Amino acid sequence: MEGNGPPLLKVENLSKKYLIKKTLFHKEYFTAVDKVSFEINYGEILGVVGESGSGKSTIGKLVLKLIQKDSGEILFKGKDIYRMSRKEEKIFRRESSVVFQDPRTSLNPRLTVYKIVEEPLIVHGVGRKDRKEKVVEAVKDAGLDETFLNRYPSELSGGQRQRVAIARAIVLDPDLIVADEPTSALDVSVQLQIIKLLEKLKKEKNISLMFISHDLNVVGNIADRIVVLYRGKIMEKGITRDVIKNPKHPYTRILFESLPPDHPSRRKDLKNIPEIEREDVAGGCPFYHRCPQAEDQCKKEPEMRKINGREVYCHFA
Numbered sequence: 001m002e003g004n005g006p007p008l009l010k011v012e013n014l015s016k017k018y019l020i021k022k023t024l025f026h027k028e029y030f031t032a033v034d035k036v037s038f039e040i041n042y043g044e045i046l047g048v049v050g051e052s053g054s055g056k057s058t059i060g061k062l063v064l065k066l067i068q069k070d071s072g073e074i075l076f077k078g079k080d081i082y083r084m085s086r087k088e089e090k091i092f093r094r095e096s097s098v099v100f101q102d103p104r105t106s107l108n109p110r111l112t113v114y115k116i117v118e119e120p121l122i123v124h125g126v127g128r129k130d131r132k133e134k135v136v137e138a139v140k141d142a143g144l145d146e147t148f149l150n151r152y153p154s155e156l157s158g159g160q161r162q163r164v165a166i167a168r169a170i171v172l173d174p175d176l177i178v179a180d181e182p183t184s185a186l187d188v189s190v191q192l193q194i195i196k197l198l199e200k201l202k203k204e205k206n207i208s209l210m211f212i213s214h215d216l217n218v219v220g221n222i223a224d225r226i227v228v229l230y231r232g233k234i235m236e237k238g239i240t241r242d243v244i245k246n247p248k249h250p251y252t253r254i255l256f257e258s259l260p261p262d263h264p265s266r267r268k269d270l271k272n273i274p275e276i277e278r279e280d281v282a283g284g285c286p287f288y289h290r291c292p293q294a295e296d297q298c299k300k301e302p303e304m305r306k307i308n309g310r311e312v313y314c315h316f317a
């Protein structure tokens, strides 16, 4: 439901750990996502940023139920995706889709563009006649003309391939697309075209997007709201321009203070925040060992503080 109803997607205290080591007597887990909560509204782009390994893709896969959660809740249109009937789940699968980073590996090289885009329609039982119409429309909406339908992925440029992946993602007319680094494998000149296309789809088709990226410039341009992740936890969450203009978490501040919007190449590498020598603390602030402002208090877990629509995971926000 739109308007006063529940948001399109609501995620509450979502956690996921991976089994990384197993012996006869011992199992070792790595917590990739730790009590994460956020919402995506209808027709909204939520940017998810964070360094490599911060849990972005894991969250993307969890909300689409491509992998199983450990705990927490994921509500799609107000319904828990783990408590759906078979029919409800089918509708959920139809109304949500994904675009991956690298169209070279995400598209089947043996299929033509037509077959690639048609596949989800077959899976969802759409009749042959309707299929043709929908494939042609999706491919056009993705900015390609009909001459592409009989081509193979190997005959396309990177940008064209990503357009095919997008055509496939929109062919069932979804409400939510998880776009996981959809421009990272593309040349800079092509990146902007793909971003413009996704923005157009959001506006014209009212599709919501979870836009995952490690590139702050890209997210800063496209996202309505932003979630900043660090080691599986949300550090800060808010309206993109507010967060960029006035970041409140020390981590977000470090990320954005060095962000010259017109010089993406000078962007600070997310991994290069130096460690400060501090004792190990368990259960404290995850940013403790790199935070220039940390004090004794930070050895204890912070609360998520809410300030004017912003949420900040820091004792001093």
Ligand SMILES: Nc1ncnc2c1ncn2[C@@H]1O[C@H](COP(=O)(O)OP(=O)(O)OP(=O)(O)O)[C@@H](O)[C@H]1O
Pocket: 018, 019, 020, 030, 032, 050, 051, 052, 053, 054, 055, 056, 057, 058, 059, 214
């Ligand atoms: N199947 C898996 N088994 C074990 N560990 C995993 C698995 N998938 C991911 N991880 C670990 O979980 C953490 C989060 O991974 P994830 O892929 O979600 O990060 P990411 O933010 O998407 O990173 P990147 O920017 O590199 O894509 C990483 O430390 C990763 O090594």
Ligand SMILES: [Mg+2]
Pocket: 056, 057, 058, 180
């Ligand atoms: Mg990833």
